[in-house]
Amino acid sequence: MSKHSKHETGVRAGHPPAKKSHKPHTPAAAPTSRKRKLLTLLGLLCFCAALAGVTYALWPTTKLGRPRVGLLDPTPLKLNPDTPPGPAPEGMVWVRGGEFWMGGEVEQHNGIIAEDSLPPHKVYVDGFFMDKYEVTNEQWAVFAKETGYLTVAELKPDPNDFTREQLDSMTPEHKKDLFAHPVSLVFTPPPQRIYNLDIAHMEHMWWSVVKNSSWKQPEGPMGSIEGKEKRPATHIAWVDAVEYCKWLSKKTGRTYRLPTEAEWEFAARGGLNQKDYPWGDELTPDGKWMANIWQGRFPNENSEADGFARAAPVGSFPANGYGLHDMAGNVWEWCSDFYRKDYYKESPKKNPQGPTSSFDLLEPDAKEKYVQRGGSFLCADNYCIRFQVAARGKGEKKSAGNHVGFRTVCEAK
Numbered sequence: 001m002s003k004h005s006k007h008e009t010g011v012r013a014g015h016p017p018a019k020k021s022h023k024p025h026t027p028a029a030a031p032t033s034r035k036r037k038l039l040t041l042l043g044l045l046c047f048c049a050a051l052a053g054v055t056y057a058l059w060p061t062t063k064l065g066r067p068r069v070g071l072l073d074p075t076p077l078k079l080n081p082d083t084p085p086g087p088a089p090e091g092m093v094w095v096r097g098g099e100f101w102m103g104g105e106v107e108q109h110n111g112i113i114a115e116d117s118l119p120p121h122k123v124y125v126d127g128f129f130m131d132k133y134e135v136t137n138e139q140w141a142v143f144a145k146e147t148g149y150l151t152v153a154e155l156k157p158d159p160n161d162f163t164r165e166q167l168d169s170m171t172p173e174h175k176k177d178l179f180a181h182p183v184s185l186v187f188t189p190p191p192q193r194i195y196n197l198d199i200a201h202m203e204h205m206w207w208s209v210v211k212n213s214s215w216k217q218p219e220g221p222m223g224s225i226e227g228k229e230k231r232p233a234t235h236i237a238w239v240d241a242v243e244y245c246k247w248l249s250k251k252t253g254r255t256y257r258l259p260t261e262a263e264w265e266f267a268a269r270g271g272l273n274q275k276d277y278p279w280g281d282e283l284t285p286d287g288k289w290m291a292n293i294w295q296g297r298f299p300n301e302n303s304e305a306d307g308f309a310r311a312a313p314v315g316s317f318p319a320n321g322y323g324l325h326d327m328a329g330n331v332w333e334w335c336s337d338f339y340r341k342d343y344y345k346e347s348p349k350k351n352p353q354g355p356t357s358s359f360d361l362l363e364p365d366a367k368e369k370y371v372q373r374g375g376s377f378l379c380a381d382n383y384c385i386r387f388q389v390a391a392r393g394k395g396e397k398k399s400a401g402n403h404v405g406f407r408t409v410c411e412a413k
């Protein structure tokens with residue numbers, strides 16, 4: 001607004017200099033005229049500053065106190081009648097569907113606004129059943145035992161899944177070592193203090209490629225999931241999650257699948273309209289942590305104020321309005337949609353399914369990328385901050401780490 005106002009003031013305050021120089025006027029009149037113009041200009045500037053101040057004060061603001069992008073819509077949401085088509089499958093709740101505002105302003109570190117969550121746009125989704133919790137180690141173990149399925153993280157890496165740039169950056173010894181064992185990514189706090197998180201590709205400072213890390217050994221070969229059965233299954237790639245859904249569908253005769261991104265966000269909002277989090281606009285209402293995220297300066301200091309340094313047992317935090325837990329934080333959750341930054345500018349209003357292909361300008365050579373939602377236990381106020389309900393994440397379909405899992409939806413019959 002201020003930029004526009006300055007431009008308008010400039011146009012009004014003077015005429016083109018060439019014409020001005022030809023205007024006849026007395027020498028005595030010139031200072032008076034200039035003075036009047038200066039006073040007019042000053043008055044206009046004061047008026048604009050006052051208007052900007054009033055607007056800033058009245059405009060809906062986010063938690064960092066800056067004006068939101070996009071107007072809040074006070075119109076009540078048009079939700080579908082809350083009438084499930086039948087009993088909910090085990091571990092699931094009915095999410096009624098209806099209209100909602102999808103996307104919105106998402107603040108990243110240093111006050112940067114995430115463009116891929118804009119613009120806010122009205123979307124309709126049909127009702128569906130959804131897992132109350134992220135799929136757990138216990139549930140994944142049943143699938144693995146019955147089918148013998150091995151996740152991407154449990155297999156040796158395939159060179160075809162790497163970009164040319166990634167392969168070119170490796171030495172022959174590095175390649176030989178990397179492709180000889182199953183590997184996955186494990187968060188490892190760096191020994192040195194990281195002050196600037198704005199440098200590109202900083203992630204390698206805290207992500208370690210760890211041999212034999214998988215859902216069975218989320219922190220690497222020294223750990224196990226014994227006693228962690230109720231924690232979300234992690235190191236799950238998109239292709240792994242899809243196989244789980246296929247197995248569950250075949251086993252039950254119903255249609256289980258990953259949620260679309262629109263279904264996920266509708267569900268995560270829990271019936272609230274355009275709020276920052278699944279529970280409202282305040283991060284810690286009454287001083288209470290509502291999600292498993294990171295407290296302190298990422299990636300060096302985690303005070304664990306919410307009680308967990310890594311993934312927490314599912315349901316350790318309160319459910320949202322639809323009875324869903326951990327829709328913010330704990331582990332990222334895969335959606336069925338391809339990721340594309342600008343999709344919201346053209347997505348259909350009814351049951352959007354995502355774009356027909358993926359593209360990420362930051363990694364143009366990357367293989368197919370899919371949407372992830374909700375953030376994880378690694379999302380902190382000074383970095384990521386993608387535990388906000390409109391925030392989007394992404395990952396290659398065969399990528400995994402100890403902060404990525406999923407939950408399923410089941411279609412109404």
Ligand SMILES: [Ca+2]
Nearest residue numbers: 292293306308
């Ligand atoms: Ca935590």
Ligand SMILES: [Ca+2]
Nearest residue numbers: 326329331374
């Ligand atoms: Ca989650």
